Amino acid sequence: MPVVIREDREQYMQELRDWLEQERDVPLEEMADFFHRRIDTYEEKMQTWKAAYEKIAGWIGGDTKRMLDLGCGTGLELESIFRKYPHIHVTGIDLCGTMLEKLRRKYRGKDITLICGDYFQEPFGESCYDMVISFESLHHFLPEKKRELFAKIEKALKPGGRFLEGDYIACCEEEENLLRLECRRKRKAGGISEDQFVHFDIPLTLEHETELLKSVGFANAAGLECIDGATFIEAVK
Template identity: 45%
Template structure:
């Protein structure tokens, strides 16, 4: 199993083309997510921001937006910084798992094709941190690969655990292996994290765009 940072460092030059042309629903999901951001959005949290491909339609709509981006891979962050030189960026290298995002700081949060590497318990913790970091009435947008049913979800999680055991990897090691949850499972975790409502806005193949809204007050 390949470590996450090594996997994406080796693929930084082909990443954008792969996502745009080979991942069904990715480009549409990014455009739609940008359109769902609140009209008065001033500060966005972007988890697993990569090269910032998902930010292109966001900056078209909000050219003065402040963005906090978190990613494990320095090569990806360097590419993002060059792409959006002059924008209001705060970029952090590291994991978003277990990170404190602050309290009622952001108008919106975005995660595109990144959280499908997390076990449900870990994902639930990230959702709670996102909810806490959003201002009242804020929205969390997740565009990601989701399992088609519970059988696929359980099969991939079993295989993930088997491979980790065979290679002596701890559950905390961040490696590139897909363990997507079903849409229903994601919805349940989001609601338990405190979000008032969760809506599906798009599905194309295995790619689903969910919007989770924090109560206005």
């Protein structure tokens, strides 16, 4: 059964256009600073996806021993995973050190390696992970950057390994193009280069996201389910 991103597409697109007009003069924020300023309210806000977090563990294979978590934040996606697989080793990468400290305190005693850095720049290694996951992190980046990252993920996975992405996916090409153009306009208005990470959503459609994954060598990539606006995609090496 095809994954439905938005049941109410027309209403959703009108609300999005209205919101963009209201936010037209709001400047972009640098990514790490955005999350650092909101550390006290982050977990409460992310409860929007409570059902999605609970579902993640069901897509983690029972033979998973080593897992890489990209944009791990405070580790909300790890709660259900550690509940089901308490001895799994997790490497987490995030730009925001404040969030990583919160994650470290939350999961004392677990087998976790945390890296405060840019997952586009940090080395992942080759054929060393059974699973790579990322939740609500990759929709801030252009296709060229995603392709670069997806290629690193594919190389980091063992043969037969899987990448599970849960993310904001555009419901249609109109949404994809509208947000990308607005982000470009805001960057120009603020004198911000394309190389600087900013907190603004530029999601791809499900078709374009899966095409990117296949283009770097994944044998298969397909949508699994959309839960409260978070669309899960599985790519298999």
